Amino acid sequence: MQDKNAFLLLRDAKRIVVKVGSSLVTNEGRGLDAAAIGQWCEQLAALVKDGREVIMVSSGAIAEGMKRLGWAVRPKAIHELQAAAAVGQMGLAQVYETKLRENGIGSAQVLLTHADLADRERYLNARSTLLTLLQLGVVPVINENDTVVNDEIKFGDNDTLGALVANLVEADALIILTDQRGLFSADPRKDPNAYFVHQANAGDPALEAMAGGAGSSIGSGGMITKILAAKRAAGSGASTVIAWGREPQALIRLSQGEAVGTFLQAQTQKNQARKQWMADHLQLRGSVSVDDGAASMLRDAGKSLLPIGMTRVSGDFSRGDVIAVRDASGAEIARGLANYSSSEARLICRKPSSEFEKLLGYIAEPEMLHRTNLVLTR
Numbered sequence: 001m002q003d004k005n006a007f008l009l010l011r012d013a014k015r016i017v018v019k020v021g022s023s024l025v026t027n028e029g030r031g032l033d034a035a036a037i038g039q040w041c042e043q044l045a046a047l048v049k050d051g052r053e054v055i056m057v058s059s060g061a062i063a064e065g066m067k068r069l070g071w072a073v074r075p076k077a078i079h080e081l082q083a084a085a086a087v088g089q090m091g092l093a094q095v096y097e098t099k100l101r102e103n104g105i106g107s108a109q110v111l112l113t114h115a116d117l118a119d120r121e122r123y124l125n126a127r128s129t130l131l132t133l134l135q136l137g138v139v140p141v142i143n144e145n146d147t148v149v150n151d152e153i154k155f156g157d158n159d160t161l162g163a164l165v166a167n168l169v170e171a172d173a174l175i176i177l178t179d180q181r182g183l184f185s186a187d188p189r190k191d192p193n194a195y196f197v198h199q200a201n202a203g204d205p206a207l208e209a210m211a212g213g214a215g216s217s218i219g220s221g222g223m224i225t226k227i228l229a230a231k232r233a234a235g236s237g238a239s240t241v242i243a244w245g246r247e248p249q250a251l252i253r254l255s256q257g258e259a260v261g262t263f264l265q266a267q268t269q270k271n272q273a274r275k276q277w278m279a280d281h282l283q284l285r286g287s288v289s290v291d292d293g294a295a296s297m298l299r300d301a302g303k304s305l306l307p308i309g310m311t312r313v314s315g316d317f318s319r320g321d322v323i324a325v326r327d328a329s330g331a332e333i334a335r336g337l338a339n340y341s342s343s344e345a346r347l348i349c350r351k352p353s354s355e356f357e358k359l360l361g362y363i364a365e366p367e368m369l370h371r372t373n374l375v376l377t378r
């Protein structure tokens, strides 16, 4: 179902992932566009001050590295691209840090690879670090960790990375800023008759037929990766906007519900998507049984599960595995991602968090299952 003016949904978007492409960030490869980055940072800061949580996914490391190394032509050799990314990332992080600080907001650099998100434990680590940063009011600035990935295993374009980050933190919206006003029925660089698409359903196959590849030599994915990113983001309930990065105050205007760019609406609700994801993990790795107090905290008070409320740990599972929670009668009441492995859980079962350090030698989280990582199944 499509809303009459779906952009209005963005007024309630609490957690937003913004993605900017290489051509915008580096002024078509001429060098980091500090003024443009400054304007996005000013808007990100205003959104944080308005109580929103924002994550910036920024490309541009390779293009900026090439500029700094004096390379006019994009190298073909992977190790040279990786070297350029390492050089350029320094500049990228520096500009974001400066511009966000000038607006009174802290920033953090996070470099991710596909392997980080495919591995359950690293996935959970990335997720809790990002959620902690958001809670602290800090803006994470994310890019792919280009120096350690090769062609076969990289995201390649940051549109995909933006969508995976939106999935990871369960964002309400993904805003992709690019060098076009949004999606057209065909590449406007090639087809002067292409018409503008105001809004559509994310995942509509007709959109894939409209979208072409990159229009410039700087960008890498083109419109097709943005359409596929919108489909992927919709999987966890996030709608996507594709808008022109130089549109004045685009982020602020979008957050006020104004129609700027193309809106690709997610068809599933966030909670539903999460439940589905958990339900699909049928192969449970284990379970924990809980006492009546903990069961009621989970079921009735919407709280996390603390080890002190656990009575028994069953199975052999690792941090990040999906496990079931059973009440005193043995019935499953919830499932979620374990913060501790089964052997660690056995050590801290029935214990208060003040004792975790003594028992484990460290403390990861006070909860066995955090509220944001669990769904009630009964």
Ligand SMILES: Nc1ncnc2c1ncn2[C@@H]1O[C@H](COP(=O)(O)OP(=O)(O)O)[C@@H](O)[C@H]1O
Pocket: 020, 021, 022, 023, 024, 177, 178, 179, 180, 182, 183, 184, 185, 186, 187, 188, 189, 210, 211, 212, 213, 214, 215, 216, 218, 219, 220, 221, 222, 223, 224
């Ligand atoms: N249907 C379409 N609508 C709009 N742009 C399109 C379409 N098909 C292909 N493109 C091209 O996609 C380009 C944007 O993608 P890309 O160059 O990868 O930018 P970015 O660096 O922002 O990711 C546009 O400049 C445009 O030429």
Ligand SMILES: N[C@@H](CCC(=O)OP(=O)(O)O)C(=O)O
Pocket: 020, 021, 022, 023, 058, 059, 060, 061, 062, 063, 085, 143, 144, 146, 156, 157, 158, 159, 218, 219, 220, 221, 222
């Ligand atoms: N990680 C790469 C970005 C890859 C890329 O070109 O992405 P994009 O311009 O968003 O299509 C970099 O920082 O250069």
